Amino acid sequence: MTRPRLGVAILTMGNRPTELRDLLDSVAKQDTQPTRIVVVGNGTPLPPYDETVTTVELDENLGVTGGRNAALQRLNEFGDVDVVIDLDDDGLLIDHDVFARVQDLFADDPKLGIISFRIADETGHTQRRHVPRLRTDDPMRRGPVTTFLGGGHALSTRMLQQTGGWPDRFFFTHEETDLAWRALDADWTILYAPELLLQHPRTSPARHAVYYRMTARNRVWLARRHLPAPLIPLYLGTWSLLTFARTRTIGGLKAWIEGFIEGIGTPCGERRPIRWSTVWRMTRLGRPPIL
The missing domain is CATH 1.10.10 (Arc Repressor Mutant, subunit A)
Structure with missing residues (x-):
């Protein structure tokens, strides 16, 4: 099948400029480059970036859901993205083939709607809350799941056209589950792919x-x-x-x-x-x- 065109969406509140720059550098080092990169300033102005980055500045913080929907809207306006990759602004792509692997997975399975990345800190530890299944003893266990991780994931735009986007009024927490349940009910698959790593500082919600x-x-x-x-x-x-x-x-x-x-x-x-x-x-x- 045709390899899907990738779009990257990143939200920021302007309080992690160094981490965001490092993340964008790790995106630039990917073997496969995205068609579009959109950075959303969630209630904050944004610094200038190079011509590969499109910026969206929101007048107020609309939360994770509103900010991600703003990114989706901008990507939809371009009309040249098949898969949207959402990344936390303090995350980091360590491997150079993450985007290529995402393309392969979506090209191989037309009913794949969502890919959940593995999130681990700089020591390689994955927190219990970052394993999208009840059995959390092995964060490297791959397979279909019922939800996904907000910090790093990929969404089929065909799926989003059918299910709709993020639940705006949620602001943050459980927005991934809301979208996941809609995707499953529309017969899409959610895959936890631990080989796709997003390094992320250990935090508590x-x-x-x-x-x-x-x-x-x-x-x-x-x-x-x-x-x-x-x-x-x-x-x-x-x-x-x-x-x-x-x-x-x-x-x-x-x-x-x-x-x-x-x-x-x-x-x-x-x-x-x-x-x-x-x-x-x-x-x-x-x-x-x-x-």
Whole structure:
């Protein structure tokens, strides 16, 4: 099959200029060069780049979802990209053949919708939360999964035309799962390909002040948007128990409860429950949509 044309999308809030420059340098060193590179300033002005980079400056921070949708819109306007590669602005491509491998994988499988990269720190360690399956003992285990990693992944534009883009109102947290569930329900495949490495500093999502509130709110929205009605209480009940068991601070727990209430009482977007056949497919892949 024809090798797909690649577009790279990078979001930045302007607070990692050195890391972003290093990332762009690692993109430039790829054996296969992307057709387009778009850098989105999420509520921040951007410095000048060379002619290979297109910039989009947003007047306000629209979050991960709004920023990525702005990048998708710009890439769609060019009309010459078949696969979009999203990279965190503090990530780094270590190998020079990552983009070539992405092209090969999409060319070989017309139903491949999403590729999830492996994320590891500079020591080679992959955090538990960066393994997109329940069994996290082996981050090198390759195969189909039910979600993907936001820091480094590749999306088929054909899939996006069918499923739609990122859920704008989520801002950040669980936006990958929302898109993944839509992709699976439309019969696309999500592949975790650990041979595709994005080096990324070891971090905790709780470093963001609004993490607990948005995690709870968006999980409720996710369930309301996509789960068959009988599964909603099972999904939210399971995650409520896990949260109460794992959260170590009163402030974090309070913010989580506030977010949960917000998720119940505010609009979540159009409800399109996934099919029961998709639920069964996810279960066979090792992660039923109650976990």
